[in-house]
Amino acid sequence: xxxxxxxxxxxxxxxxxxxxxxxxxxxxxxxxxxxxxxxxxxxxxxxxxxxxxxxxxxxxxxxxxxxxxxxxxxxxxxxxxxxxxxxxxxxxxxxxxxxxxxxxxxxxxxxxxxxxxxxxxxxxxxxxxxxxxxxxxxxxxxxxxxxxxxxxxxxxxxxxxxxxxxxxxxxxxxxxxxxxxxxxxxxxxxxxxxxxxxxxxxxxxxxxxxxxxxxxxxxxxxxxxxxxxxxxxxxxxxxxxxxxxxxxxxxxxxxxxxxxxxxxxxxxxxxxxxxxxxxxxx
Amino acid sequence: xxxxxxxxxxxxxxxxxxxxxxxxxxxxxxxxxxxxxxxxxxxxxxxxxxxxxxxxxxxxxxxxxxxxxxxxxxxxxxxxxxxxxxxxxxxxxxxxxxxxxxxxxxxxxxxxxxxxxxxxxxxxxxxxxxxxxxxxxxxxxxxxxxxxxxxxxxxxxxxxxxxxxxxxxxxxxxxxxxxxxxxxxxxxxxxxxxxxxxxxxxxxxxxxxxxxxxxxxxxxxxxxxxxxxxxxxxxxxxxxxxxxxxxxxxxxxxxxxxxxxxxxxxxxxxxxxxxxxxxxxxxxxxxxxxxxxxxxxxxxxxxxxxxxxxxxxxxxxxxxxxxxxxxxxxxxxxxxx
Numbered sequence: 001x002x003x004x005x006x007x008x009x010x011x012x013x014x015x016x017x018x019x020x021x022x023x024x025x026x027x028x029x030x031x032x033x034x035x036x037x038x039x040x041x042x043x044x045x046x047x048x049x050x051x052x053x054x055x056x057x058x059x060x061x062x063x064x065x066x067x068x069x070x071x072x073x074x075x076x077x078x079x080x081x082x083x084x085x086x087x088x089x090x091x092x093x094x095x096x097x098x099x100x101x102x103x104x105x106x107x108x109x110x111x112x113x114x115x116x117x118x119x120x121x122x123x124x125x126x127x128x129x130x131x132x133x134x135x136x137x138x139x140x141x142x143x144x145x146x147x148x149x150x151x152x153x154x155x156x157x158x159x160x161x162x163x164x165x166x167x168x169x170x171x172x173x174x175x176x177x178x179x180x181x182x183x184x185x186x187x188x189x190x191x192x193x194x195x196x197x198x199x200x201x202x203x204x205x206x207x208x209x210x211x212x213x214x215x216x217x218x219x220x221x222x223x224x225x226x227x228x229x230x231x232x233x234x235x236x237x238x239x240x241x242x243x244x245x246x247x248x249x250x251x252x253x254x255x256x257x258x259x260x261x262x263x264x265x266x267x268x269x270x271x272x273x274x275x276x277x278x279x280x281x282x
Numbered sequence: 283x284x285x286x287x288x289x290x291x292x293x294x295x296x297x298x299x300x301x302x303x304x305x306x307x308x309x310x311x312x313x314x315x316x317x318x319x320x321x322x323x324x325x326x327x328x329x330x331x332x333x334x335x336x337x338x339x340x341x342x343x344x345x346x347x348x349x350x351x352x353x354x355x356x357x358x359x360x361x362x363x364x365x366x367x368x369x370x371x372x373x374x375x376x377x378x379x380x381x382x383x384x385x386x387x388x389x390x391x392x393x394x395x396x397x398x399x400x401x402x403x404x405x406x407x408x409x410x411x412x413x414x415x416x417x418x419x420x421x422x423x424x425x426x427x428x429x430x431x432x433x434x435x436x437x438x439x440x441x442x443x444x445x446x447x448x449x450x451x452x453x454x455x456x457x458x459x460x461x462x463x464x465x466x467x468x469x470x471x472x473x474x475x476x477x478x479x480x481x482x483x484x485x486x487x488x489x490x491x492x493x494x495x496x497x498x499x500x501x502x503x504x505x506x507x508x509x510x511x512x513x514x515x516x517x518x519x520x521x522x523x524x525x526x527x528x529x530x531x532x533x534x535x536x537x538x539x540x541x542x543x544x545x546x547x548x549x550x551x552x553x554x555x556x557x558x559x560x561x562x563x564x565x566x567x568x569x570x571x572x573x574x575x576x577x578x579x580x581x582x583x584x585x586x587x588x589x590x591x592x593x594x595x596x597x598x599x600x601x602x603x604x605x606x607x608x609x610x611x612x613x614x615x616x617x618x619x
Contacts, residue, residue: 012441114316121556122593123324129578129586130327206447210560213449214575229453233564236453236468240461247453254445262441 006267013263019256023249027072036063038070038223046238056239058232064242070223071246072253075212079204082139086146086200091193093147094154095181099162109155112148120145120207128216138217142204150193150200157189202257209250225249302609310602317594318370322363325583335581336379345383352382353584366587375588380580391588395573397474399592402562402569404478406554408485409492413554414547417497421504421543422536428509437505440498448557452491452564459487470565478567488565495557496550503546507539514538541608548604552597 007013035052036042041061042053049056055064097108115123127141161167162185170180211217212226220227225246232242333349334341341349349355354362369376374390381389424436443451460468470484478485511517512535520530559571566572570589577585 114313114320118317118320119552119556119593119597121559122590123320125559125574125578126321126324126586126590127327129581129583130325132581202445206445210447210449213447214560214563216575216578226449229449233453233456236456237461240457243453244457247450247457250450251446251454254447254450255442258441258445 007260007263010263010267012259013267016256016259016261016263019252020260023072023253023256024076026069026249027076030069031073034063034066034069036066038062038067039221046235046242048239049241055241055245058228058239058242059235064228064239064245067223067228068225068245068249071225071228072249074218074222074224075205075208075226078135078138079142079201079208082142082204082208083146083197083201085139085143086150086204087193087197089143089147090150091154091186092151094151095158095185097151098155098158099177099181099185105155108151112151115144115148121210124207124211125216128211133216133219135218138208138211142207145207146200146204154189154193157192158185161185161188198257199261202254206254299609303606306602306605310598313598314594317598318367318591319363321587321590321594322366325587326359333383336383336583338581341383349379349383352377352387353379366584370588370591375592376584378582379584380577380582391585394585395570395589398568398570398573401472401478401567402558402571405485405488405492405562405567405569406551406558409489409496409554410551412489413493413496413500413550416493417500417547417550418504418536418543420497421501422508422531424501424505425508425512426531428505433505436501440501443494444498444502446495448491448495448560449564451494452487452561455487455490455494456564468565470567472568474568484565488561488567491561491564492554492557495561496554499553500543500546500550504539504543507542508535511535511539537611541611544607544611545604548600548607551600555593555597 008017031038035054039062041057042063043057043061045057045059045061047053047057047061053063053065055068058064058067093108093112097105123145124138124141127144128137131137158181167180167184170184175184208217209226212224213230215227215230218224218227220231228246229243232239236243333353333355334346337346337349354365357365366376375392375395376390378389378391378394381394420436424433427433446454456468459466466486467484468487470478470488472478472481472484517530517534520534521527525534558569559574561567562569562571563575570592574586574589574593576582577589
């Protein structure tokens, strides 16, 4: 293992990557192995674990294990869409601001500063108040939260590249600004910009899960890990697995990603100061 | 601690200090103005009429029209904004849209939320009072004993806690301390009019949740800052000059690691705000976070706007205080440019 995969040599890197792969596989493909329909009652509500229902049943008598296998996909896919949208918007704004030498740059950057100075969860709650809750609102809301920090990094990287000889050459050849940005600048700034895409993706997962937990995101009866926790927590003393199992899945995912980050930092000889759900915004 | 270089600097350079503070204060006012615009615009996104959304299925044309008038929705948006801001500046948070929809002629927001504000402040203060010494202390211990077992324990534990969302930490804590050990209550309901301090046992799990969620980042950053400072030449020189290790740590190293730590702690306190919104909901604690989430569920536009603005004020103030504090700790920043 050389180069990019060297982090797998460290204990934390290998362990973390293993955990992340496991949780993502369960979230995406677990449903094909589910023993029961996730939304149909199979027995007495809140019964204990049995050979039929490995993790018992939830407050409506549905199989917790089957819901667990179904419950990761939506949050991961919504988070993925939100992160991709954030990168698209952030790249667009950052490239324009970094390349433009007119009023566009300060205008874009001041608007970005505004969004950076706002508590992310609060911003999402305000949007949900204004526009109601839906998958589209979640995706757009999280993208609005994430795009500013991305556009900052893109802008700085673009400013560095814009004065390089190959860009000057392209200008001299008479290429249009859009072509220069897309074909010349973008390929050269992607690496620094994508470095923390994994952590941004985690942040998207965490904030969407939090909103789901608050009952302001995905609505019942969707099987969703965060929703399962909030639905069953009143009955935690009857069947605690209905709460603890989905909590463990979310915990595994986030701890796994941080261990991977730690491993990567170690392999680069840096000390790892994790950017949590909160710091990634900066 | 701040006396080392202060006496000389203070008499000579009071004006740069004031100028710096003034600039930051102006920045804070601008930030709040923009925040108010974002909050107002964000809550006005909904297609259609706010009055009918608030009334929901209970609305009929007559009640919608009445509420429309009561909430001044027939006036242009900029005028509604000016009314709201003028009210806020006079300490009037406005009327709850849902309260009005239920037929009241006035439903002032402040009495609705004043208990919740006090409860949240209590929760936040207890957490902050524990968080600051704990993150400084554990961070310094980890840095000084770098590579030994306490460092490993602290690092691994903080790595595990760091990215867990508050509702997962809270649920796991309930699983251990209520279901498993039956030591602590799983909810922190406070009767209206009662103080959460009457029954401090209830506060243990919410505070622990917030601490676990916010401590880890602080510890790791204090540790990183301390390690850096401990490797500098002036610390080596102090050691070689025979200065006692304790004095080296407190007077030389920590003092210089503090400015970054203060900013990190301020960030931590800001994250506490987001954390409190979720933690209060995990434990059914009647604070401003629970109030906000219920208001969002009910689409109580005016309540969401005013509570959001309160939170934004706290957020911006925390930043301001941290900036001023850092400036007091770093004499260089006080010198005229």
